[in-house]
Amino acid sequence: MFLSDPKTLSTPRGTFTWREGGDANGAPVVMIHGWPESSYCWEHVGRHLKDGLRVIAPDLRGLGDSERTQGREHYTKQALALDVVSMLDELGIREFQLIGHDWGGIVAQEVALAIPDRVSRMIIMNIAIINNLKGNMEVIQKVRSGSTKSYWYQHFQQEPGLAEGMIPGKEDVWIGHFVTGAVKPIPEDAVAEYVRMYSIPGTPAAGANYYRAFSDDAKRWSALSDHKWTVPSLYIYGNKDKVILPEYLNHIEECFESIRVEEVDAGHFLQEEKPEEVAGHMNNFLETA
Known part of the structure; x- marks a missing residue:
């Protein structure tokens, strides 16, 4: 095992869990998971990271073993970023490198917006860049002109009560649908962890709130077209x-x-399908202590 079992801490914003791995005296690297996963998504890629890095992997609110909170307002990506910042403050992590996948990549961008002076490098994986309004609009236009079948789960979760009423008792089916892996299967231990997590009462509602809050997120991001990231960045893309x-x-x-893009022959969960290859790109970019 690379990452520790979940540890718990309380901050002014709530009670959260996180995992830690690597060199305790290394350069801090904050790795933020997406949906429907937890901090465990970094377990396999972490085994291939170079020495000299201290991995801090938070469980976002409503997922992993962090608190389940009612109300979609707690799940805007800006709010989730402030949760992460509160955790880092509690842990005494001042300057760090930042990695995010899926919704965690959005939260990572919001962290970098909130405390830019503390983020020294940023890696984003398989998610939109929130200030790329032109590219994101081209995606919307392409989706509207073709099939929207792949996006059914987003609409499903945005409907009031459906996730809460239909997922409990079927967590293995729900998780299994998403984490099959486009090129290589996601490790069985990871799948089992996400099924366990989704079986915690309140998780279907919390997970759905990531999508129910999206309209509020989009309004915020629409004003960011003039923003330009100054932090050195890497985008790793599962094609x-x-x-x-x-x-x-x-x-x-x-x-x-400054941005570099690296392509990996993998699906959405690239760090679990191709952990060694993804870690190689990370190792070439991240700085050690």
């Missing part, structure tokens, strides 16, 4: 993703002062 389409990368270079 078999059916939801995060290649058009999300259009115009990405206009959003950063």
Whole structure:
């Protein structure tokens, strides 16, 4: 095992869990998971990270073993980022490198917006860049002109009460649908962990709130077209993703002062399908203590 069992801490914003791994005296790297996963999503890629890194992997609110909170307002990505910042403050982590996948990649961007002076490098994986309004609009136009079948789960979870009423007791079916892996299967231990997590009471509602809060998120991001990331950044893209389409990368270079894109032959959960390859790209980019 690379990551520790979940540890618990309380902050002014709530009670959260996190996992830790690597070199206790290494350069801090904060790794933020997406949906429907937890901090465990970094277990396999972490085994291939180079020495000299201290991994801090939070469980976002409503997922992993962090608190389940009612109300979609707690699940805007800006609010989730403030949760992460409160955890890092409690842990005494000042400057760090930042990695995020899926919704965790959005939360990572919100963290970098909130405390830019503390983020030294940023890696984003298979999710939209929130200030790339041109590229994101091209995705919307492509989806509207074709099939929206791949996005059914987002609409399902946005409907009031459906996730809460239909997922409990079927967690293995629910999780299994998403984490099959486009190129290689996701490790069985990871799948079992996400089924366990989704079986915790309140998780279907909390997970759905990530999507129910999206309209509030989108209003916020619509004002970010003039923002340009100054932090050195890397985008690692699993090219078999059916939801995060290649058009999300259009115009990405206009959003950063320094950005490199690396493509991996994998689906959405690339760090679990191809952990050694993904870790290799991370190792070439991250700085050690």
